[in-house]
Amino acid sequence: MSTDQFAPDRPYRLSSSVALRPEPFGALVYDFTTRKLSFLKTQLLVNVVRELENQPDARSALRSAEVPEAEQQRYLDALAGLLSAGTIEARGTS
Numbered sequence: 001m002s003t004d005q006f007a008p009d010r011p012y013r014l015s016s017s018v019a020l021r022p023e024p025f026g027a028l029v030y031d032f033t034t035r036k037l038s039f040l041k042t043q044l045l046v047n048v049v050r051e052l053e054n055q056p057d058a059r060s061a062l063r064s065a066e067v068p069e070a071e072q073q074r075y076l077d078a079l080a081g082l083l084s085a086g087t088i089e090a091r092g093t094s
Helices: 043-054 058-064 069-085
Strands: 012-014 018-023 026-031 036-040 088-090
Touching: 012 043, 018 043, 026 043, 036 043, 043 058, 043 069, 058 069, 069 088
Parallel strands: none
Antiparallel strands: 012 088, 018 026, 026 036
């Protein structure tokens, strides 16, 4: 499986070149490789991204961060976008 295609049953983490800076709305995301600045627009999404490192897969990270069941697909879609943007990466890659 290609590491650039999101799969909720795989393990992920914040990319090694990315730093998060907490903000009242969520977080600023800075990629030191591309020098790209972006945003995580909710604190719950920040919690999910931080929890990725500690969980066996993306779905477990959603549960651990207490994402409501009705919102989980929206958060999975957001994680897919973050993977595509390089903000998160499959664990085991750098």
